[in-house]
Amino acid sequence: MWSFSHIANEMHEWLSKTFNPTLTLIIEMVIAGVAVIGLFAGLGLVLVIMERKVSAWMQIRLGPNRVGPKGMLQSLADTVKLLVKEGLTPDGADKFLFNLAPFIAMIVAMLLMAPIAFARDFQLWDMNIGVLYVSAVSSIMVISILIAGWSSNNKYSLMGAMRSGAQIVSYELSAGLSVLAIVVLTGSLQVSDIIQSQKDGWWIFKGHIPVIIAFVTFIIAVTAETNRAPFDLAEAESELTAGFHTEYSGMKFALFFLAEYVNVFIVCAIGATLFLGGWMPFHIGNWTDFNHVMDYIPSSIWFFGKTFFLIFVIMWFRWTFPRLRIDQLLNLEWKYLLPISMINLVVVTAMAILKWHF
Amino acid sequence: MYRQTEIINDASQNPSLGGSGETGDLIINVGPQHPATHGVLHLVITLNGETIKKVEPHLGFIHRSIEKMCESLSYRQFIYVTSRMDYLSSHINNHACALCVEKGLQVEIPPRAQVIRVLMDELTRIASHELWWGAMAMDLGAFTPFFHAFRERESINDIMEETCGARLTMNYIVPGGVMQDLHPNFQNKVKAFMQLYKRKIHEYDELVTGNIIFQNRMKNIGYLSPEDAISYGCSGPTARGSGVSCDIRKIYPYEIYDKLEFDEVLETAGDSFARYMIRIREMQQSIRIIEQLIDNIPEGDFQAKTKAVLKLPKGDFYSRVETARGELGVYIVSEGGTTPYRIKFRSPGFSNLSVLDHIARGSKLGDLVAMMGTLDLVIPDIDR
Amino acid sequence: MSKEINHKEPSSIPPSGGWGGYIKDVYRGVKSLLVGMKRTMYYFTHHKEIITQQYPDNRETLDLPDRFKGEVVMPHDEKNEHRCTGCQACELACPNGTIKVITQSVILADGRKKKAIDKLVYHLELCTMCNLCIVACPSDAIVMAQTFEHSVFDRNELTKILNNPGSKIMEGVE
Ligand code: SF4
Ligand code: SF4
Numbered sequence: 001m002w003s004f005s006h007i008a009n010e011m012h013e014w015l016s017k018t019f020n021p022t023l024t025l026i027i028e029m030v031i032a033g034v035a036v037i038g039l040f041a042g043l044g045l046v047l048v049i050m051e052r053k054v055s056a057w058m059q060i061r062l063g064p065n066r067v068g069p070k071g072m073l074q075s076l077a078d079t080v081k082l083l084v085k086e087g088l089t090p091d092g093a094d095k096f097l098f099n100l101a102p103f104i105a106m107i108v109a110m111l112l113m114a115p116i117a118f119a120r121d122f123q124l125w126d127m128n129i130g131v132l133y134v135s136a137v138s139s140i141m142v143i144s145i146l147i148a149g150w151s152s153n154n155k156y157s158l159m160g161a162m163r164s165g166a167q168i169v170s171y172e173l174s175a176g177l178s179v180l181a182i183v184v185l186t187g188s189l190q191v192s193d194i195i196q197s198q199k200d201g202w203w204i205f206k207g208h209i210p211v212i213i214a215f216v217t218f219i220i221a222v223t224a225e226t227n228r229a230p231f232d233l234a235e236a237e238s239e240l241t242a243g244f245h246t247e248y249s250g251m252k253f254a255l256f257f258l259a260e261y262v263n264v265f266i267v268c269a270i271g272a273t274l275f276l277g278g279w280m281p282f283h284i285g286n287w288t289d290f291n292h293v294m295d296y297i298p299s300s301i302w303f304f305g306k307t308f309f310l311i312f313v314i315m316w317f318r319w320t321f322p323r324l325r326i327d328q329l330l331n332l333e334w335k336y337l338l339p340i341s342m343i344n345l346v347v348v349t350a351m352a353i354l355k356w357h358f
Numbered sequence: 359m360y361r362q363t364e365i366i367n368d369a370s371q372n373p374s375l376g377g378s379g380e381t382g383d384l385i386i387n388v389g390p391q392h393p394a395t396h397g398v399l400h401l402v403i404t405l406n407g408e409t410i411k412k413v414e415p416h417l418g419f420i421h422r423s424i425e426k427m428c429e430s431l432s433y434r435q436f437i438y439v440t441s442r443m444d445y446l447s448s449h450i451n452n453h454a455c456a457l458c459v460e461k462g463l464q465v466e467i468p469p470r471a472q473v474i475r476v477l478m479d480e481l482t483r484i485a486s487h488e489l490w491w492g493a494m495a496m497d498l499g500a501f502t503p504f505f506h507a508f509r510e511r512e513s514i515n516d517i518m519e520e521t522c523g524a525r526l527t528m529n530y531i532v533p534g535g536v537m538q539d540l541h542p543n544f545q546n547k548v549k550a551f552m553q554l555y556k557r558k559i560h561e562y563d564e565l566v567t568g569n570i571i572f573q574n575r576m577k578n579i580g581y582l583s584p585e586d587a588i589s590y591g592c593s594g595p596t597a598r599g600s601g602v603s604c605d606i607r608k609i610y611p612y613e614i615y616d617k618l619e620f621d622e623v624l625e626t627a628g629d630s631f632a633r634y635m636i637r638i639r640e641m642q643q644s645i646r647i648i649e650q651l652i653d654n655i656p657e658g659d660f661q662a663k664t665k666a667v668l669k670l671p672k673g674d675f676y677s678r679v680e681t682a683r684g685e686l687g688v689y690i691v692s693e694g695g696t697t698p699y700r701i702k703f704r705s706p707g708f709s710n711l712s713v714l715d716h717i718a719r720g721s722k723l724g725d726l727v728a729m730m731g732t733l734d735l736v737i738p739d740i741d742r
Numbered sequence: 743m744s745k746e747i748n749h750k751e752p753s754s755i756p757p758s759g760g761w762g763g764y765i766k767d768v769y770r771g772v773k774s775l776l777v778g779m780k781r782t783m784y785y786f787t788h789h790k791e792i793i794t795q796q797y798p799d800n801r802e803t804l805d806l807p808d809r810f811k812g813e814v815v816m817p818h819d820e821k822n823e824h825r826c827t828g829c830q831a832c833e834l835a836c837p838n839g840t841i842k843v844i845t846q847s848v849i850l851a852d853g854r855k856k857k858a859i860d861k862l863v864y865h866l867e868l869c870t871m872c873n874l875c876i877v878a879c880p881s882d883a884i885v886m887a888q889t890f891e892h893s894v895f896d897r898n899e900l901t902k903i904l905n906n907p908g909s910k911i912m913e914g915v916e
Binding site for chain 2: 238
Binding site for chain 2: 770771774776777778781782792793806807808809811835836837870871872873874877886
């Protein structure tokens with residue numbers, strides 16, 4: 001069958017036949033890197049136009065409709081604009097850190113791509129601690145925001161960065177706890193194991209109410225972690241003009257912008273992997289015929305379909321809700337989400353021990 | 359390398375920048391170009407972390423000396439300038455000036471003109487509150503309501519455009535009445551608007567008013583006690599949110615307001631949410647007024663006969679109206695000539711802004727935006 | 743300084759009575775959020791509600807009300823005649839000095855001398871579209887046009903002469 005994993009294997013075989021193993025590995029790494037960067041650019045373009053269209057339709061507008069068919073090339077035009085814009089570094093800024101920050105944001109987003117399974121057997125690195133790796137690496141993100149805020153030498157940026165720090169550190173707890181719920185049920189940290197465990201049904205269906213609660217908590221927590229409205233306090237344009245990236249312009253701003261969207265994609269991909277089965281088609285118990293029909297849809301379509309559904313939900317939040325205040329944001333986490341997800345984790349553990357799930 | 363901290367210390371030691379001299383205070387300049395000030399207002403805010411210690415408004419960025427300009431314009435001409443003060447209730451501003459001139463001229467306004475003026479006033483009020491509602495939600499980070507509010511506002515603007523010829527600065531009122539008669543489509547269009555409004559009003563609750571995030575951000579912040587509201591000279595929805603009855607339409611009725619049935623909207627909580635609710639409920643009262651009048655517009659002249667050149671007798675004249683933001687007073691001193699000797703506008707925005715420092719102290723920076731939203735500041739109205 | 747701060751600690755979450763209250767809070771909060779999301783979803787799926795006008799594209803069909811104040815013009819009939827007597831009432835009525843009426847005396851057919859306009863200069867860049875000149879004109883010689891695309895590259899183009907070259911006053915207009 002024509003699939004991502006098939007192409008990857010063919011390529012690997014051909015490369016190993018032609019070159020020696022070391023060279024093969026290097027070439028493969030280069031290909032993977034280029035593919036990730038390409039995916040980045042593609043995701044940026046797609047997600048920006050998606051966000052603009054979603055917001056426009058929710059706001060009874062048409063949205064971009066000039067560049068390309070139905071305005072679909074608008075984000076390409078915007079990228080060109082950002083590329084040719086002057087990337088200004090403010091006089092009082094700490095030049096080295098100021099220029100470093102957007103790249104940290106970018107590199108973190110790239111690293112997070114590694115354990116994501118885009119299709120059946122198509123994964124950059126299926127390490128045995130995949131989920132732990134994601135939690136660990138994603139917390140580096142906050143460093144780039146802090147650096148950006150501090151080095152800009154702008155009080156708005158600094159405040160945005162400090163807010164962001166408090167916010168990401170606290171929301172990582174409930175994001176982690178809700179991820180743990182699935183890890184407990186699966187008994188493995190490996191992404192491929194987690195997906196395999198959903199062969200006969202996704203966790204959101206198999207896991208009863210506790211998993212649904214974990215899922216909702218996860219969505220809220222990752223919305224906060226990616227600094228998206230209603231938790232976009234780090235940017236909060238009506239309070240802090242543009243928060244931590246107030247001073248950034250041109251391509252450096254674009255990198256932050258891109259990193260935000262790629263992060264949204266990644267957290268949604270992880271959410272889809274953990275709760276909605278990743279690339280696993282929709283299977284119901286032992287309805288073999290139905291399952292066969294579902295198998296005909298390529299696994300990459302399942303994966304991207306689920307991920308984009310979650311991305312849409314997060315966009316939907318953004319264009320509906322007002323922003324929280326900083327103390328309310330922390331209240332929500334410490335008074336509501338954290339206790340709920342802790343109790344939930346206990347319930348899930350009991351469920352896993354007693355085999356109450358399907 | 360460590361300039362950031364240095365600047366904080368410098369600014370806090372510099373009392374001319376509003377610094378209290380305490381190290382650790384962060385002084386930030388909100389505005390004159392800032393998304394939350396909706397204009398060129400400059401606020402110097404002393405912060406302790408996220409908590410506000412002091413807010414100091416700096417005015418004058420859009421001062422056009424309208425009062426002085428009016429002194430060189432005739433009594434017919436100066437009215438249009440006042441549209442540029444509170445541009446969202448420009449019609450009501452014009453109304454206040456016309457009332458003052460008419461007081462001096464002792465002319466009787468034909469009933470038709472009175473009804474037209476009141477109808478337009480209320481439409482302007484709704485349009486203004488509509489815009490405020492959208493901008494308020496936008497200040498709190500919700501963008502969608504802004505566009506929804508503009509849909510309703512747009513149909514009012516269309517009505518205005520058809521009858522007055524302009525959408526924002528109408529200049530429809532002249533001393534003695536209104537400039538032109540109503541457009542034949544006026545009644546139908548207003549009725550269509552009211553239907554649209556009634557069909558859509560529940561969306562305001564769904565999107566904003568009932569939203570738990572919104573309520574939590576508005577309730578219990580920016581408390582303004584009735585005593586403070588009076589002593590700072592607040593008026594309009596800002597004061598009524600604290601339970602101070604100050605609706606000029608009720609206390610000093612002008613035109614036909616004393617014959618109309620409507621309630622003065624009052625809330626007692628005094629917080630931002632109360633001020634928010636006042637405006638939402640005021641829109642419904644305005645709809646009520648329009649409903650009473652739209653089918654009962656008396657026939658007759660739309661303008662009283664006045665002389666070509668208006669001359670006010672020697673003396674001083676004062677009139678006040680309720681704009682969408684509060685009490686607008688117009689004070690004219692006349693020497694008997696064709697132009698006023700002195701004009702003074704008592705604009706609601708100025709007094710309402712002065713209360714900001716008082717209500718903002720001790721709350722968070724994010725709250726400041728919400729409070730400024732509920733004061734409904736229009737900067738050209740403050741500076742004039 | 744900091745002593746003056748009156749502490750109104752914002753109690754963002756309303757006090758809830760025990761476990762029941764806690765759960766009720768969560769339920770009410772979530773419900774209010776879902777109601778808002780339902781509303782935006784409605785608009786997301788109902789594109790008929792979109793009210794955007796695609797302005798430069800709909801130039802042809804753009805229907806401005808006949809009272810729309812876009813620019814002061816002086817209508818001329820097919821014989822190139824206008825109604826302006828040169829009385830300067832508009833110039834006096836204008837608050838901004840937008841209009842300058844330049845008169846000349848012409849000799850009529852019967853030998854009488856009469857005042858008539860040479861030029862009626864109108865500075866569009868100064869005009870605030872207040873309509874006062876139109877109301878002041880005793881012979882309805884000027885009206886508001888519904889044009890609104892006034893941007894030009896050279897601001898001299900904004901100074902206009904309203905009467906056509908070679909035009910004269912209509913019969914019977916005093
Ligand atoms: S519309 Fe007003 S500003 Fe313009 S020319 Fe006429 S009187 Fe002057
Ligand atoms: S346009 Fe009218 S008011 Fe002006 S000079 Fe001509 S006739 Fe008089």
